[in-house]
Structures are given as structure tokens and as C-alpha cells.
Amino acid sequence: MNASEPLLHASQYLQTLQNYWWPFCRILALFSLAPLYSHKALSMRVRIVLALALTLALAAALPEVGAIDPLSLAGILTTLEQIGFGLLLGLSLQLVFVIFAVVGEVISTQMGMSMARYNDPLNGVSSSSIVSQLYFLLLALLFFAIDGHLLTVSVLYQSFIYWPVGSGLHYPGFETLIYAMSWVLAAAVLITLPVVFCMTLVQFCFGLLNRISPAMNLFSLGFPMAILTGLLCIHLTLPDLPEHYLHLTRSLLDNLGALMRSPLHG
Template sequence: MELVLQQLPSLLSAVWWPFCRVLGMLNAAPIIGENMVPITIRVLLSVVLAVIFIPVAQPVTPIDPLSMEAIVITLHQALLGFGLGLAFHLIMAVMQLLGFVVSSQMAMSMAIMNDPMTGTSSDVIATLLYLLCVLVFFAIDGHLILAQVIGASFRTWPVGGALDIMTLRDIAYNVAWVFSAALLLAIPVVFSTMVVQMSFGLLNRIAPALNLYSLGFAAIIVFGLYMLGFLVQVLPAHYLRLTQQVLELLRLKTG
């Protein structure tokens, strides 16, 4: 019993470093880091993964768990894990921004509802695209990809190593990539609905007596739903391409 108590601090220290990194990643990761997953589930999952990653998560040098260095390394592990999870969360941000742009062009942005998955208010189209991406995420074993990435990060950025500012900077710069990717996906719907709006505006100039406001409102919604049907068909392939782009970014930094 005394031998177990003597080894307990070293065992807890070995679990603590991977636990901080895994918990930071799960809090920022898509779906798992949303409000619909209780924090207790994320903590328990982090403990399980931390125990699994003990063989590859050993510190470079011995660390005193009660020192100021241990506090700094704890923050380092949490920040690094948060950055890795944020890189995958940006893909979901692309889809939600796409849904907001499309619903704005379809005049459906007024249909705002409280989203229990993200804890914020979102429109119907954004929620629909989010649910589609959730299905694609689990269809491609996205949870296993997250586990593989966090496991490979311990070999590339070992515990106690230098803080990789370049990787965190590149992840922050990819916020601009979110807006560009969402805009490229929304261009067909935006352009087609703009053509319909210009057509009804021209008719309104030709025949002002007609009540084209109510007619054009319904026509834009119907035409927008028609274009959304084509967009949904190609959206899973775009989601896979964006995921591959994030993996290439992390592989470039880990290679």
C-alpha cells in the first residue's frame, strides 16, 4: 500500500499533461465541444484518452508538479489542444456561415430559432446544414480522426517542449479562409437569387400596379429552396475536401 502511495504522484503527473491537452481539444472540437455534450462527458472522455496516451505523452524532462514550470506547461498543453480543436471547428463555422448567407439571400433570415447544439440563435438553413455536417462527420469517423491527431501531436510537440507559435498563428490566420470558403460555396445561390430579384425589380418598373412584393417574396423562397437542393447534394464532398485541407495543414506542421 505504501508503494502505491509513493507512485501515485508520478502516475497522476503522467496523466495530467495529456489530460490538459485532450480536454482543451475536446472543448474546441466540433460537435463534441458543443453545449449539447455535457462537460462531465468531455472530462471523462479526456481522462480515458489521457490514460491511453500515457506511453507517448511523457515529458521531455522531469517536471515538478508543484512548481511554476508545471503551471506554465499546463497552460501550454491546454492552449495547444485548443488550437488543434479550433482547426477542425473552423469547418463547421464554414457551414454555419454558408447557411446564414444563403438564408439571407432567400429572405428566410427572419426565421431565427434558438439552437440548443451551439447555444446561440441561428436560422433554419444554418441548422439544417449543421445537422447534415454532423452526419458526414460521424460517417467519415471524425471522432477517430480527432483521436489520431491528438495522439500524433504528442510526438511532434512533446510535453515540456517549446511553444509552437507558428502553428497557432497559422490556425488564427485560417479564420479568413472560413469566410472565403463559405462565400465560394454560396456564390451559385447568391447569384441566382440576385437574378430573380433584378427580374422582379424590372417588372415592378414596367407594371407598378402589380403587387410584385408579395409575389417576389414567395418566388425567391421557392427558387432558393430549389437551388439549395443542388447545394445539399455537393455539400458532403466539399466538407470532406475542407477536412482534408485541415489535415494537410496539420500534417505540414507536424511533418
Template sequence: MLELTDAQIGGWVSAFLLPLFRIGALLMVMPVFGGNLVPVRVRLYLALAITLLLSPNLPPMPEVDALNLRMMLLIAEQILIGAVLGFLLQLFFQIFVVLGQFVSMQMGLGYASMMDPAMGVSVPLLGQFLLNMATLMFLAMNGHLVVFEVLAESFITLPVGSGFLVEHYREIAGKLTWVLGAAVLIALPAVTALLVINMAFGVMARAAPQLNIFAIGFPLTLVMGMIIFWLSQADILAHFQALTVEALQLLRDFAHAR
């Protein structure tokens, strides 16, 4: 009869369960896979498959009792690491939602919003368009494979039970302001052009008060805004590539990966 000790069972459980929590937390939070478009069952199966592939190549996990308090703390640590990795990637995609909000408000299209099926919240129409375009470009550039590579390297650079969290999160917190700054820099040309158009309408309203400037200015601003937005898409790929490199580098800095 095959007899297994508690230490052997605990070692097998920790070798598979602890990586599963980190991988599952990342898949539940990160964009593309973490939205409502992907069922929770599919994400769970994907997390199990990735864990089965990675577990033979991971460093040894700490052998602890499955019902011990230390095991619960290690599980919480893995969930926190995976969630932060996914949250950093989520911030990258929110750049394009903020960009769409800036342009929409300036061109008078801020009232046009739609329900984001992935997140379940209302977002501007242009923001949803840019978000879908960013998602397709991210997948086309194999950005999701780079994220999985960083996740695999994190088990070596951030081993389970390393106790790094407080100091490391403090270092990363100062780098999160680039989200709003990047959105402002990309939206600046379009917003500036629309601001000049609105100022021209303001001068016209002062020079000829008898004109119904709202009836003339709103549709013209909307049409000019769409034209300016269309012209600004010529450089969106270059901006996306630069932001993608910066976002993935932020993930590597957090995981201390190469």
C-alpha cells in the first residue's frame, strides 16, 4: 500500500496551489482575459493549464501545512502579486479611455457613451473605440505572451514568501502618474485644435451677437472634431508602441525581471 506523509502532501499542494493563486489573480484582473467577455470558468481552466505547464520548471516552494496560518499568508501574498501585475496592465489600457474622454468632451461628444461589455461600465464612445483598437494591437504585437513571460520570471525573481511587498510597492507607486500624463500628451494636438475652433466661435459670437452660434457651432465643432480625430490616428501606432514598451517595462521592474 502506498503511504503518503503529511509533509509530502503539503509539498505537492504548495507546489501547485501557490503558483495557481498568483496566475489566477493575474488572469482575473488583467485586461483582455479579465473582462466579462471571458467567462470565469474559461479563466479558471486557463489558469490551471498555465500552472500545469509552469509548475515543473518553478523553484521549490516552501513546505507548509495546508491549513496553517502561514499558508494563508502565502496565498494572500500570491493573490496580491498577481492582482498588482494585472492592475498595472489595466492602467495601460485605461490611457486610451482617458484619451477618448478628453477628445470627446472638447468636441461636444461627451454625452455619447456606451456600456463597455468587458468592464460593465459606461465609457465614452471614442474611448471604447480606442480601447478596442488598443486591445487588437496589443494582441497582434503578442503583448499577452510578454505578460505571461514576466509572470513566469516573477516566480524566480520574486519567490514565494520573499517578503518584499511593502518596499517594492512604494517604489512602483511613484511611477503610476504616467497614465494621465501619457493620455494628455496624446490628446494634446486634437484638444488644442478644437480649442482654437471654439475660441473662433467665441470671437464670432462677440462680433455678431445676432448669429445663433450654438446652432452653427455645435455641428461644425462635431464634424471638425471627427476630422481632427481621424487625422490624429495616423500616429496612434507609434504612440501605442512607445506606451506598450513603457508599460511592459513597468511590469518587469515590478517583478524584477530581465
């Protein structure tokens, strides 16, 4: 080697940084939508630090990235591609939490507790029902109980195996996400169906009582009975919550696995 030749070239540094930059974009995008990672109690600085730490831990085990100039148009498109993959995975993993958020809203409305709302930092809205927050706290405990944070990392690593950097966005991923919205609504309806039936039966009975005795003040009697019946239904259905959560999570992971193993361009 010529003594005047530099030991390391700037291009070598750039190539090394590429192996960390593309995974970092995908990981940070996933953390912006993944369950619990996207909670507003977790600041952006903490998410960036977690994404950097996870990038350093996974970069050596990820497939090699081809020579792509990060400052070229192809490099910009590759960055957008990684962000798209991360958002797709994060939104897919969030669907189970969305199901129980819908369940909480439906039950709260049936109980007449729609006015009992407070700030919801998870979804970034001004208010959320108390029942939805109850389900969220229980799901958060179940998420850590089944090592959901490690499962998220495993899904992320598998995404780099089946969707390597530079493979390009593909239509089946977005098509599957659109179909998943109907899956969310169907699962929420099935879970809330027993509670909705009981609450409808109670309201029907009080409506019938109002026809029989119009002089009775149903506002002072009906609302407390509806709330007590709703709380009783929640108490009776809560023991089945872990089973429902595990079943929905297993279905979600099966769908994600089938999506990742599908052809990249279809």
C-alpha cells in the first residue's frame, strides 16, 4: 500500500453510516405508532435514544445494504421507504389496542357515561372515556406480561429479513392494512355484543316501565341502574380479557407473518 494513501476514505465512513441510517429510520417510524412506544408519556428524546440503541444492537445482524448514495434521489426514496415500512408495522401492531379502545367507547356510551371523559395522551385527543382508559391500563399490563416489547423487536427484525432495505414499497402491505380496519370493527362488535345486549335489555325494560307508569321519574332511576348494570357486565367480562387479547394478538401476528412472506411486488 502506498504510504501516501489514506487509511480510511470518506466513502468508507459513508458506507458504514448507511448500515445504521436505514434501520434507524424504520425503527424510529415504528416507535412513533407502535403500542406503548408511541405513548406521549414517552418523550421524543427517549424514543430517539431507544431507536439508536436498538439500531446499534441490530445493525450487525441485518442483511447487507447495497451501495446507495444517501444524498441522491435513490437515497431519499430509500429513506421514505424505510419510514413507510416502519409506519406500516407500527400501525399494524397498534390494531389490537384500537379494538379495545372502540370496545371501551361503545360500552361507555351504552352506560350513559359518555360525559365522564378526561384527557387521553395516547391518541392525542382532548378527551377519552373512563372505560377506554380502564381497558388501556389492563392491556398495557398484559402487553408487558407477554413480553410484547420484545415481540415488537422480533417483528421489526423479521421485517428486515423479508423486506430488506431497497426492496421498495409494495401494494399487498397497504391492501392488508385496509382490510385490517374491517377486522378491527368486527372484533370490537363481537367483544361488546354481550354487554350491548344486556344494556339494551335494561333500557327496553325501563322504556316499558315508563309506558306503564309515566309519572315515575326514570332519569333518577334509569341512569344509576344503567351504570350499575354496565359495571356488572364489565366485571363479568374482564376475566376473559387476557384470552381475547392473546387470541387477537396471535391472529395479528399470523397476518403479519403471511404479509411478510408474500411476494414483494404483487
